[in-house]
Amino acid sequence: MLDRRYQVFLITSGKDMQPEREVVMQTLMAMGFFIWGLESRSALGRAYSRRQIEDCDYVLLLLGSQYGELSASGIGYMHLEYIYAVTKQKPIIVFMHGSPSERAEKLQEQDAELKKKFDDFRHQLLKEVDHVMLYHNLRDLEQFARRYMPKLIEHHPTIGWVRPQSLQVFQDEIDHLKIKLAQARIEQDHEQLDPFLSxxxxxxxxxxxxxxxxxxxxxxxxxxxxxxxxxxxxxxxxxxxxxxxxxxxxxxxxxxxxxxxxxxxxxxxxxxxxxxxxxxxxxxxxxxxxxxxxxxxxxxxxxxxxxxxxxxxxxxxxxxxxxxxxxxxxx
Known part of the structure; x- marks a missing residue:
């Protein structure tokens, strides 16, 4: 059994989600995950976050009650990171506050336009993402991370990171599979192309x-x-x-x-x-x-x-x- 670890890119709206972010990060690190993500956003940081998304195995989005800081295009950095993760076909799980309007007043969007953007984004996530969990407190987040991240790995397996002492076993497995794959592809090419003649x-x-x-x-x-x-x-x-x-x-x-x-x-x-x-x-x-x-x-x-x-x-x-x-x- 190979000893694998996985890289998770964490998306949040910003500093308003600091307590939630810390709970999720500590829980996932204790489970052996590598955690990436930016808390402070800027136009210069977008290229860096995109590279991290490209290299990660999974994406976890934490949504509270704010849309977050806007980019120059008028779209939130959190929203842009989500869109980029979708385009890269990364497995995504969302931990979303079940009652955002009940959070503290200082955590609410004060601007009507930003409030609408938040509501639209929340509905978009509920519609598009298969794995959405509604939390109400920090305890929920810890339990969700422990319960649902292993299920996400089961449903969307990736190679992840393997310890060096396991690499030879891994390489032998790869070489064996390459031989079988090459043979299967030769047979598949022949089977697939013949029906085209009709x-x-x-x-x-x-x-x-x-x-x-x-x-x-x-x-x-x-x-x-x-x-x-x-x-x-x-x-x-x-x-x-x-x-x-x-x-x-x-x-x-x-x-x-x-x-x-x-x-x-x-x-x-x-x-x-x-x-x-x-x-x-x-x-x-x-x-x-x-x-x-x-x-x-x-x-x-x-x-x-x-x-x-x-x-x-x-x-x-x-x-x-x-x-x-x-x-x-x-x-």
């Missing part, structure tokens, strides 16, 4: 309708938008040709299409919400991305050509695909 052939002029999503920002407001876009198969092939003229990892399918969509997303968002000034987290729907790969393979425009030394599947344009892109460019 797809109908499409022409470069046919339209393909697909969905993508984004975060749209307007003054003091963020909304996740689901958009529908249409492109011809020829246009999609031309977009992919900027990367796949040489053998490249399969993950670049999403990267190159998302990069293209980023340049279109602001205008698409403004058609629905005219006051939107910025968009972020632009991403094609996974189902649409899968359909594009399948169709490119079925039409013999882009095809798998093996795996690299990291066992990533490699794809490359065929001669047929290259000739089509050349014709499209000269048209």
């Amino acid at each position: 797809l109908p052939i499409v022409s470069i002029d046919e339209l393909f309708s697909f969905e993508y999503q984004m975060h749209a920002y307007q003054t003091n407001y963020i909304k996740e938008l689901a958009m529908t876009k249409q492109l011809t198969w020829g246009a999609l092939l031309k977009i992919l040709s900027t990367v796949f003229r040489q053998a490249q990892a399969e993950t670049l399918f999403s990267t190159v299409i998302n990069d293209y969509l980023k340049h279109q997303a602001l205008l698409d968002a403004q058609a629905e919400m005219p006051r939107v000034h910025t968009v972020a987290q632009v991403q094609i729907h996974s189902r649409a991305l899968r359909s594009i790969k399948q169709q490119m393979y079925r039409n013999d425009w882009i095809t798998p050509v093996g795996r690299d030394d990291r066992q990533r599947k490699l794809w490359k344009m065929t001669n047929k695909g290259l000739l089509l892109v050349k014709d499209i460019s000269h048209a």
